[in-house]
Amino acid sequence: MNPQTLYEKLWQAHVVRQETDDTALLYIDRHLVHEVTSPQAFEGLRIARRPLWRVASILATTDHNTPTTDQDVIADPISRLQVSTLDDNCALYGINEFRMGDVRQGIVHVIGPEQGATLPGMTVVCGDSHTSTHGAFAALAMGIGTSEVEHVLATQTLLSRKAKTMQVVVEGALPQGVTAKDVALSIIGHMGTAGGTGYAIEFAGSTIRELSMEGRMTLCNMAIEAGARAGMIAVDDTTIHYLEGRPFAPKDALWTQAVTYWRTLVSDAGAVFDKVVTFNAAAIEPLVTWGTSPEMVVGVNARVPDPLKEADPTKREGIERALQYMNLTANMPISDIVIDKVFIGSCTNSRIEDLRSAAAVLKGRHVAANITQALVVPGSGLVKLAAEAEGLDKIFMAAGFEWRNPGCSMCLGMNEDHLSPGERCASTSNRNFEGRQGPGGRTHLVSPQMAAAAAVAGHFVDVRTLLN
Amino acid sequence: MKKFTTLTGLVAPMDRANVDTDAIIPKQFLKSIRRTGFGPHLFDALRYLDEGQPEQDCSTRPINPDFVLNVARYQGAEILLTRENFGCGSSREHAPWALEDFGIRALIAPSFADIFYNNCFKNGVLPVVLPAAVVEQLFQAVAALPGYRLTIDLEKQTVVTTDGVSHSFAVDEFRKYCLLNGLDEIGLTLRHADDIRAYEVLRAQREPWLFGVSQ
Ligand code: SF4
Numbered sequence: 001m002n003p004q005t006l007y008e009k010l011w012q013a014h015v016v017r018q019e020t021d022d023t024a025l026l027y028i029d030r031h032l033v034h035e036v037t038s039p040q041a042f043e044g045l046r047i048a049r050r051p052l053w054r055v056a057s058i059l060a061t062t063d064h065n066t067p068t069t070d071q072d073v074i075a076d077p078i079s080r081l082q083v084s085t086l087d088d089n090c091a092l093y094g095i096n097e098f099r100m101g102d103v104r105q106g107i108v109h110v111i112g113p114e115q116g117a118t119l120p121g122m123t124v125v126c127g128d129s130h131t132s133t134h135g136a137f138a139a140l141a142m143g144i145g146t147s148e149v150e151h152v153l154a155t156q157t158l159l160s161r162k163a164k165t166m167q168v169v170v171e172g173a174l175p176q177g178v179t180a181k182d183v184a185l186s187i188i189g190h191m192g193t194a195g196g197t198g199y200a201i202e203f204a205g206s207t208i209r210e211l212s213m214e215g216r217m218t219l220c221n222m223a224i225e226a227g228a229r230a231g232m233i234a235v236d237d238t239t240i241h242y243l244e245g246r247p248f249a250p251k252d253a254l255w256t257q258a259v260t261y262w263r264t265l266v267s268d269a270g271a272v273f274d275k276v277v278t279f280n281a282a283a284i285e286p287l288v289t290w291g292t293s294p295e296m297v298v299g300v301n302a303r304v305p306d307p308l309k310e311a312d313p314t315k316r317e318g319i320e321r322a323l324q325y326m327n328l329t330a331n332m333p334i335s336d337i338v339i340d341k342v343f344i345g346s347c348t349n350s351r352i353e354d355l356r357s358a359a360a361v362l363k364g365r366h367v368a369a370n371i372t373q374a375l376v377v378p379g380s381g382l383v384k385l386a387a388e389a390e391g392l393d394k395i396f397m398a399a400g401f402e403w404r405n406p407g408c409s410m411c412l413g414m415n416e417d418h419l420s421p422g423e424r425c426a427s428t429s430n431r432n433f434e435g436r437q438g439p440g441g442r443t444h445l446v447s448p449q450m451a452a453a454a455a456v457a458g459h460f461v462d463v464r465t466l467l468n
Numbered sequence: 469m470k471k472f473t474t475l476t477g478l479v480a481p482m483d484r485a486n487v488d489t490d491a492i493i494p495k496q497f498l499k500s501i502r503r504t505g506f507g508p509h510l511f512d513a514l515r516y517l518d519e520g521q522p523e524q525d526c527s528t529r530p531i532n533p534d535f536v537l538n539v540a541r542y543q544g545a546e547i548l549l550t551r552e553n554f555g556c557g558s559s560r561e562h563a564p565w566a567l568e569d570f571g572i573r574a575l576i577a578p579s580f581a582d583i584f585y586n587n588c589f590k591n592g593v594l595p596v597v598l599p600a601a602v603v604e605q606l607f608q609a610v611a612a613l614p615g616y617r618l619t620i621d622l623e624k625q626t627v628v629t630t631d632g633v634s635h636s637f638a639v640d641e642f643r644k645y646c647l648l649n650g651l652d653e654i655g656l657t658l659r660h661a662d663d664i665r666a667y668e669v670l671r672a673q674r675e676p677w678l679f680g681v682s683q
Binding site for chain 1: 488582654657677
């Protein structure tokens with residue numbers, strides 16, 4: 001047989017029917033559901049009187065609307081209705097749901113892997129673009145819209161077009177103070193937010209092999225910000241060790257059998273990708289986005305770009321508009337950007353390792369006087385407990401951070417946590433679009449360590465100066 | 469699903485690249501549990517000068533006179549002309565719901581973000597990809613001629629100008645078939661229920677842990 005890429009293996013294993021040359025009906029193994037993109041899908045099922053195809057494939061949680069302070073009640077009636085609609089749908093159909101107050105509740109992309117509900121070789125879908133996160137486990141994980149959520153609920157399949165394949169190779173040791181987040185931003189900065197459109201990306205190379213599962217999830221999480229349909233990483237010992245003993249992972253003989261199969265979920269030697277891009281880890285710096293798209297990113301020691309140096313008129317206007325929205329001046333040093341708020345959280349950077357790395361910077365330090373709010377929002381109740389067991393909560397609170405309950409929180413501000421107009425935030429989330437964290441709010445994407453460093457300094461600063 | 473066959477409509481130019489789904493329909497409107505009623509909030513933050521709230525009456529809100537869809541000559545536009553990577557960002561189907569509810573039936577751009585592109589087909593909105601140079605010509609034509617209209621023919625896969633210039637575009641066969649006929653994809657797929665069941669039997673033998681009790 002011809003050598004195959006990981007994507008081709010995953011694709012082939014899930015084809016139920018070939019529809020046309022490049023479109024197939026794919027079987028879906030795991031369906032993750034949250035409150036925002038599901039109500040209309042359940043309603044559609046009821047109107048058409050269709051049952052669920054395989055209820056055991058579904059895991060649901062509430063995350064986008066959940067308050068991060070007191071979780072007993074949601075003040076906003078519209079948010080409350082959306083959450084209770086999910087609760088009701090799950091109760092009606094017998095779906096396994098981690099509700100508010102359940103220690104397993106959290107951001108859908110954090111809890112899937114944490115529970116072992118995301119396994120290698122699976123197709124994973126969710127009505128959420130950051131489903132690409134789960135590709136870190138050599139799963140084919142894709143974000144879908146609400147019509148497709150309904151389609152998967154009713155048929156356990158998805159009509160899908162085969163993507164082109166891209167291998168993104170990162171080689172070498174990451175410098176101190178440089179994290180998976182910086183790798184992700186660096187790749188997006190080079191490729192652009194449409195650079196991965198039409199592709200399924202496999203991340204490979206020695207840098208990737210050295211990353212923990214948390215780091216791999218951060219990277220795959222942001223594959224969507226490069227426009228890719230999916231991001232993925234081959235199975236290795238790190239994958240297997242992470243999964244062993246997780247509640248939904250197979251046990252005993254089935255575990256052994258599964259591991260044998262999972263070990264084959266790598267791209268074969270000699271497999272051909274439609275495109276290969278290579279990065280040198282040693283050249284990656286701690287990064288900060290300055291604009292309103294994740295591709296608008298530079299090193300912390302660089303300056304805000306000058307639109308006059310951009311020849312392409314559409315791009316130049318884009319830079320000008322971004323500078324205006326962000327209230328920044330061309331050529332100013334990134335380290336002169338003074339911030340108001342700090343947010344450590346989101347499906348990109350709210351796992352235990354993220355919290356540890358931020359706490360390491362904050363230990364024995366305090367947020368600067370100009371910081372009006374600094375939030376830590378763990379990705380799940382279990383991450384929160386684990387962090388508390390290590391005493392990380394104490395470090396954060398001593399440094400002046402608020403220690404919150406799990407959810408999406410200020411990543412997109414559907415709950416009470418958001419920016420006010422004009423406020424500037426150092427955020428570990430994944431999108432810096434206009435108004436993303438609140439109307440008129442200004443978002444700078446950074447790693448958890450860089451967010452912690454910015455909190456301490458009150459402006460962006462190279463975290464390496466604090467680590468030595 | 470709504471059919472799309474041919475459309476002759478007024479074109480509105482949105483001269484921006486990377487228009488994201490947060491811009492198309494801001495997050496506060498995602499709290500709705502309905503599929504309809506998003507039209508008044510399409511591009512809410514760009515279209516109005518105040519901050520929009522769900523379930524509010526938009527008729528008395530201060531509008532941004534500079535925003536393209538507020539400009540008199542583009543009232544009633546059914547075709548939105550825009551730049552690269554339209555619809556990037558989240559998977560929210562509220563974005564095509566809002567476009568459709570507003571009255572936009574087709575989009576023309578050099579490229580679209582994957583998930584958004586896909587979501588459009590499920591809602592009777594046709595995203596048309598044309599080469600960047602052609603899109604640039606169309607932008608110039610729209611600016612020059614008030615009342616500029618285009619005809620989009622899905623069957624023939626063409627965009628035709630009023631002076632008869634035709635630009636062809638590519639579209640996936642299966643999506644075209646569903647959109648031309650307004651077909652319910654779930655119903656279509658369920659005709660293959662036996663195939664799905666047969667696949668499950670095979671798969672349960674090969675990867676039995678996926679069908680275990682622990683889930
Ligand atoms: S944390 Fe942010 S990006 Fe992730 S699922 Fe929640 S809202 Fe979406």
